[in-house]
Amino acid sequence: MAVAVVTQRRKRRVVSELEYSPRVWLITGATSGFGLALTEAAAAAGDLVVGAARSPDRLDHVVAAYPDQVSAVEFNVTDRARCAEVVSEVVARHGRLDVLVNNAGRTQVGALEETTDEELRALFDLHFFGPAALTRAVLPQMRRQRSGAVVQMSSVGGQVTAPGFGAYCATKFALEGLTETLSQEVDFGVRFLIVEPGAFRTNLFNPGAAYLSAPMPEYAGTVGPTRDYVASGDGSQSGDPAKAARAILAALDASTPPLRLVLGSDAIDGVRGRLDALGRELSEWEAVGRDTTVE
Structure with a gap:
């Protein structure tokens, strides 16, 4: 009978009293930020991690710390033709793929009028089309396993907008x-x-x-503060990536996991404010909206 054991930071379910079958992770953008924090947290918990990055050598120190658990693969998430290959490589090496983390990304600031079509398309390739293709590539394997998890590293910007973050939020x-x-x-x-x-x-x-579109003086009053914040705000953020990684692992291990996990007091306050504003607006215009029904 499987028994619950505690290994490092969280409870794990084992296949027997003597053996735990580790999960296999594929994490994009694994060399820094949330990707690196998740790679280290998953490895410390006993799992196997394939870290994907454009420069996989930047993961050498983690591979050296966990030589039997962490490996690195060169992968640019905008290369959608290679998504199926990367998934096949992971499965060929480990026999399964349990957790995909679509994490690779970057910040972009610019009003829509400042943002070129090329900039907008490049950001969608990185943040949407790449993750969509990689998710599509893992689903057949997870369907065969009848199990798995896909973690999409979004942002409070997936719920709350700000001047200059239009492309990013989109x-x-x-x-x-x-x-x-x-x-x-x-x-x-x-x-x-x-x-x-x-x-x-x-x-x-x-x-x-961070990528900053060429500024126009007409948007100095609205987008200017956002541009200044991004240019000078490094190191002042209140969130700890290591704590975020532990929160993500806890959510994945929950018997009833959330669909959305909002991290950071600033994000929680922002999402609550947006939901309150949506509720007020819905109530204010509800009669007008309902009056459109065919009689």
Whole structure:
């Protein structure tokens, strides 16, 4: 009979009293920020992790710390043709794939009028089309297993907007809409978790990490403060990526996991404020909306 044991930070379910079968993770953007924190947390908990990154050598220190558990693979999530190959490589090596984390991403700031078509399409490739293709690639394996989890690293920007973050928020809104729909149409044991962090001390605000569209003076009053915040806010964020990783692992291990996990007091306050505003607006215009019914 399987028994519950405690290993490091959380309770684990084992296949016997003597043996635990570790989960196999595929994490994109694994060399920094949430991706690195999740790689280290999963390995410390006894799981196996394949960290995917454009520069996999940046994961060498984690591979050295966990040589039997962590490996790195070169992968650019915008290379949608390679998604199925990466999944096949993971399954060939480990026999299964239990958790996919779509984490790779970047910050972009610019009013819509400042944002070029190329910039907008590139961000959608990174934040939406890439994760969609990789999710599509893992579903057949998880269907065969009748189990698995897909973690979409969204943002509070998947719920709450701000001037200058239009392109960024659009990609996250799209990813969240797709994932919520997946949770309704996939019925073979796969869980979906949308993570919505607020401001955490990742590298998104590092000098050179955030992409800033060419500014127009007409938007200095609205987008200017956002641009200044991103350019100077690195290191001032209140969120701890290591604590976020532990929260994500706890959500995945919950008997009734959430669909959305909002991380950080700033994010929780922002989402609550948006929900309150939506409720007030819905109530204010409810009679007008209901009066459109055919009689």
